[in-house]
Amino acid sequence: MGRKPGCSKDGLNKGAWTPLEDKMLMDYLKIHGEGKWSNIVKETGLKRCGKSCRLRWMNYLRPNIKRGNFSEDEEDLIIRLHKLLGNRWSLIAGRLPGRTDNEIKNYWHTTIAKKAQHRQLRGQPKVDRKQIASGSQNGAASNLKNQSTIESQCTTGMVAATTTLQENTAQDHQDSIAIPKSTNSDLQLDMPKTYENEPSSKGSQNGAASNFKNQSTIESQCTTGVVAATPTLQENTAQDHQDSIAMAQSTNSNLQYDIPKTNENESSSKGLASGEDDNSSNIMMYYDYMEDFSKILDSDFTKFSDVHDIISTDHHSNNTIEVNGDHHGVSINGCKSRETAEFPGKLVESDHWSSNKCIQADQGFDFMSLLSFLDSTDDEWTADALGTKVL
DNA sequence: AATAAACTCAACCGCACGTCC
DNA sequence: TGGACGTGCGGTTGAGTTTAT
Structure with a gap:
């Protein structure tokens, strides 16, 4: 890969920006918009490299930047x-x-x-x-250039997500994200809250999971190293405050988490979970932690907040969802670009999840986990993030 | 009031990756 | 196919500010 010309060219200013420089940059961007940062230097005479211009714009001049203390x-x-x-x-x-x-x-x-x-x-x-x-x-995904894994341990009745970092110590490796506790040895993840009539302030700003009006439950039953999952979307009913998306009910053998062989030395974002020991009761899930989560987060969750807004369409692609006339994407496993959604033609039919090449049950699993994960109001969660009980 | 220490945050740096030719 | 270039990202720095002594 070639290296870009740095900002260290002679004659270019460095350090704090002056009001005049800000004005020159903003004037240019008003006309030409973002992008083509390197042209700014040529076309405005601003003695800043494009990179510096971009940074100034993104971090300071851009409209709608919220200043002040974090809530x-x-x-x-x-x-x-x-x-x-x-x-x-x-x-x-x-x-x-x-x-x-x-x-x-x-x-x-x-x-x-x-x-x-x-x-x-x-x-x-x-x-x-x-x-x-x-x-x-x-134990979070501190460096996602490193191998990340999620491991599920049936024996302890919990799902633990861990990242295996190349530079991590053994202790680090043992640290885990305390995704929902479970007392069920069948690896049942009870998602902590119902969203119905409860637009939680937590996370609501980001348009993520906050409006998801379903209680999500994930159940997985250990078999022999395979998680069988059957995602089903239950109809919302008035009587059913437990509107739930029951995932991974292990009754459909068509849905299995792939368990590829790993290469220990492989430096990849793709990881294979494997327990510290090779206890056969461990679930091992192949999981593209970095790509999948980041893409999920990249998507606009609010667009999926109401199941009724999601319309399966056949005229574009039988795997494309349309939300209020627009197409939105949660591109997973490189099926399509971010803009092209790839979902089962019929979300409620579990078979489609297994047969569709672009979204697999495990990704649905993680999607739903994420929603609940982000919406959890458990104080211990926050404390745990800091490795502390009390802030 | 003077000075040192601590803190904040804008900006820089190097790298990775995508695109173009 | 591979190099040049543009862009974006995360880590780090250091000048300016605030707080403590």
Whole structure:
């Protein structure tokens, strides 16, 4: 790959921007719009490299940038998303309207890390600031260039998502995201809340899972190293406050998580979960953690907030969904670009989930997990994200 | 009031990746 | 096919500001 010409060219300004420079940049962007950053230098005479212009625009000049302190909801959401995504600040920022990745990153490094340090003073296990910053302290997906895995352990009745980081210590490896607890040895994930009539403020700003008016339950039953899943979408009924999307009921043998062979040395975002031991009771799920979650998060959840708005269409593609006339995408496994949605033709028919090449049951599983995950109001969740019980 | 320490955050840097030729 | 280039991202820096002594 060729390297871009850096910003270190002679004659280009560096450091803080002046009001005049800001004005020149904004004037240009008003006319030409974003993009073609390198042209700005040529066409305006602004002595800034394109990269610097982009940064200034994205982080400061852009309209609708929210300034000021982060609200509790925002902080909570950041913590949750960081737990899920690690240091993918741009993705996190995408869920917080008006906030930039840089701002969130700074906030994390200062305020949130400080809180964790505060905990450290209370005699909890030492937390390295860098670890906090990188997310490795809580076992989140701190570096998604590394292999990530989700592992499900039937024996303990829980699903634990872990990231296997190349530079992680054994201790790191043991850290896990405390996705819903379960007391059921059949690996039942009771999603914590119903969304009906409860537009939670938590996470509502980002248009993510907040309006999902279904209680999601995920049940998986261990067989022999295979998770069998049957996602079914139950009709909403007035009497049924448990509107639920029951996933992974293990009754449909057509739906199985792929368990590819792994190469230990493979440095890939794709991971295979495998327990610390090879206990056969462990579930191992092939799971493209980075791509799938990021793409899910990239999608506009609000567009999927109401099942009634989702119309299966055959005239575009039998796997395309249309929401109020528009097409929206949750592109998974590289089936199509982000803009092209790939969903089963009939969402409610489980067979389609297994037969459709573009979305598999496990992805549905994760999609629903994510919704509940983000909407959980469990205080312990937040505490856990910091590796602490009390903030 | 002076100074040091701590904190904040805008900006820079290097890298990865996609696109174009 | 591979190099050049543009863009975006995460990590880091350091100037400016605030707080503590």
